[in-house]
Amino acid sequence: MKDHPAQDFAIELVDVNKWFGDFHVLRNINLSVRTGEKVVICGPSGSGKSTVVRCINRLEVHQQGTIHVDGIELTADPKSIHDIRAEVGMVFQQFNLFPHLTVLKNLILGPMKARGLSRQQAEKTARHYLERVKIPEQADKKPGQLSGGQQQRVAIARSLCMEPKVMLFDEPTSALDPEMISEVLDVMVELANEGMTMVVVTHEMGFARKVADKMVFMDAGEIVEQGKPDQFFNNPKSERCRKFLSQILQH
Amino acid sequence: MKKAALLSLLFLVLSGCASSSSWGWYVIDPRTKSGWINIKFLVSGMGSTIQISLIAAFISIILGLIIVLPGLSSRRWLRVISRIYVEFVRAIPLLPMLFWVFYGLPLIFKSMGLNIPIDPFWGAIITLAISDSAFTAEIYRAGIQSIPKGQTEAAQTVGLSYAQSMRYVILPQAVRLILPPIANQFIYIVKMSAFASVIGMQELTRRANELVVSEYRPLEIYSLLIVEYLVLVLVISAGVRWLERRMGTGDHR
Ligand SMILES: Nc1ncnc2c1ncn2[C@@H]1O[C@H](COP(=O)(O)OP(=O)(O)O)[C@@H](O)[C@H]1O
Ligand SMILES: [Mg+2]
Numbered sequence: 001m002k003d004h005p006a007q008d009f010a011i012e013l014v015d016v017n018k019w020f021g022d023f024h025v026l027r028n029i030n031l032s033v034r035t036g037e038k039v040v041i042c043g044p045s046g047s048g049k050s051t052v053v054r055c056i057n058r059l060e061v062h063q064q065g066t067i068h069v070d071g072i073e074l075t076a077d078p079k080s081i082h083d084i085r086a087e088v089g090m091v092f093q094q095f096n097l098f099p100h101l102t103v104l105k106n107l108i109l110g111p112m113k114a115r116g117l118s119r120q121q122a123e124k125t126a127r128h129y130l131e132r133v134k135i136p137e138q139a140d141k142k143p144g145q146l147s148g149g150q151q152q153r154v155a156i157a158r159s160l161c162m163e164p165k166v167m168l169f170d171e172p173t174s175a176l177d178p179e180m181i182s183e184v185l186d187v188m189v190e191l192a193n194e195g196m197t198m199v200v201v202t203h204e205m206g207f208a209r210k211v212a213d214k215m216v217f218m219d220a221g222e223i224v225e226q227g228k229p230d231q232f233f234n235n236p237k238s239e240r241c242r243k244f245l246s247q248i249l250q251h
Numbered sequence: 252m253k254k255a256a257l258l259s260l261l262f263l264v265l266s267g268c269a270s271s272s273s274w275g276w277y278v279i280d281p282r283t284k285s286g287w288i289n290i291k292f293l294v295s296g297m298g299s300t301i302q303i304s305l306i307a308a309f310i311s312i313i314l315g316l317i318i319v320l321p322g323l324s325s326r327r328w329l330r331v332i333s334r335i336y337v338e339f340v341r342a343i344p345l346l347p348m349l350f351w352v353f354y355g356l357p358l359i360f361k362s363m364g365l366n367i368p369i370d371p372f373w374g375a376i377i378t379l380a381i382s383d384s385a386f387t388a389e390i391y392r393a394g395i396q397s398i399p400k401g402q403t404e405a406a407q408t409v410g411l412s413y414a415q416s417m418r419y420v421i422l423p424q425a426v427r428l429i430l431p432p433i434a435n436q437f438i439y440i441v442k443m444s445a446f447a448s449v450i451g452m453q454e455l456t457r458r459a460n461e462l463v464v465s466e467y468r469p470l471e472i473y474s475l476l477i478v479e480y481l482v483l484v485l486v487i488s489a490g491v492r493w494l495e496r497r498m499g500t501g502d503h504r
Contacts (some may be wrong), residue, residue: 057407057408059404059407059408082410085407085408085410086410088408089408090404090405090408092401092404092405094399094401096399096401096402096404096405097405098402098405098406098420098424099424100423100424109409109411109419109420110409110410110411113410113411113415113419114409114410114411114412114415115410155405158405158409159408159409161409162409162410
């Protein structure tokens with residue numbers, strides 16, 4: 001399966017194009033993420049940020065260009081989809097926890113059913129990651145009984161239980177009340193410091209300055225600008241990016 | 252007062268239709284020996300009606316699931332097949348379908364060189380199950396589609412296959428929406444099982460028909476028949492409400 005030479009790229013998108021019907025949602029997307037690198041994607045609503053991230057684990061299908069994850073090319077082949085999903089964790093804006101299962105069962109479902117771990121092993125891993133997101137005491141509650149911030153941390157732990165090489169975050173704090181944002185960002189900063197490869201769609205520019213190795217600005221389905229955070233924030237090249245940054249940094 | 256007026260009106264209409272111009276409740280009077288024998292004869296069809304309905308409902312519940320899954324597929328031709336089945340089966344009236352199953356299927360089997368006789372019992376069950384399965388499938392579809400797309404996506408991102416995400420994530424959540432209407436469908440099956448009488452199945456309606464032929468008191472005998480179905484349906488209704496209450500509170504167990 002490791003059919004791609006550029007092994008140092010955890011994720012590589014080359015000339016990716018995608019349409020929803022007639023609507024050209026992604027235009028010539030080129031993006032590479034090195035192992036251990038943290039990439040933050042920002043841009044106005046509707047610019048295609050979610051779609052890029054969702055293409056990386058095949059929740060959306062791209063029509064042109066190539067996507068490689070850990071050297072595996074993402075194709076319609078179920079095996080390639082399965083192999084890539086095994087390496088990619090995903091955290092959604094709306095958490096998407098399984099509301100009928102307890103926190104612990106949310107965490108062990110994937111490891112047991114998809115990876116064939118025993119319940120004992122899966123629970124051990126699950127409790128370890130619950131500890132890491134700082135809510136070990138909530139294991140037996142249903143998601144509906146937790147606050148938004150706690151639910152999102154459970155969602156992060158659920159992804160980590162699959163021991164992915166790459167973590168994707170799609171606006172993980174946008175659905176949260178302001179006072180809960182930092183508890184989720186703190187967990188993500190820790191994860192970043194431990195060396196996880198991360199692609200994060202967010203408008204939390206404080207977080208971006210702290211962890212990002214690379215900033216990406218998207219508008220109207222295109223990557224308008226990408227670069228090092230210093231240069232990106234202090235001296236953006238394009239007018240569109242400058243305008244966007246001044247808007248979101250105002251409040 | 253209004254009720255009494257209505258009742259006496261009903262009474263007048265009913266007695267007008269009666270063949271002889273007076274009531275003949277003696278046919279089902281439990282105080283007389285013949286009346287008691289008649290009642291026992293009528294009620295003895297209850298077992299078959301319940302059996303047919305239960306087995307048909309069970310098959311329909313499984314069949315409905317088999318039909319709905321291709322209907323939710325991303326492949327167009329699979330969705331079309333499921334759609335055609337539902338529209339087609341829903342449109343066929345029960346009586347002609349019953350004849351088709353009972354008289355037609357054995358002929359088709361024979362032309363394929365198979366000798367599979369279909370007795371009234373299974374003929375009725377197969378017909379009811381097929382006819383009901385179209386409705387069951389629609390109920391499943393509504394229930395499954397009401398679960399947010401994010402649930403399937405989350406299941407995929409933790410590596411579950413399509414079947415696994417159905418089994419562990421979608422269906423357990425949809426079942427609370429699916430069960431009450433499915434249980435309601437059961438009432439439909441119980442009433443429609445009356446058609447089994449025309450292919451000779453000895454159930455409630457058949458018993459009533461046979462007694463009418465010998466006693467010639469259709470109004471009184473069919474009145475008891477109505478009461479018999481009423482009792483069955485009320486029992487099921489009570490069960491459905493119990494189920495709904497349990498499902499409603501089942502969230503935070
Ligand atoms: N499943 C879909 N079908 C049709 N259009 C879609 C679909 N998903 C997203 N879009 C459209 O694609 C564009 C980009 O969406 P998205 O990637 O969600 O943007 P962002 O995450 O940057 O807000 C939007 O205009 C949106 O309306
Ligand atoms: Mg988005």
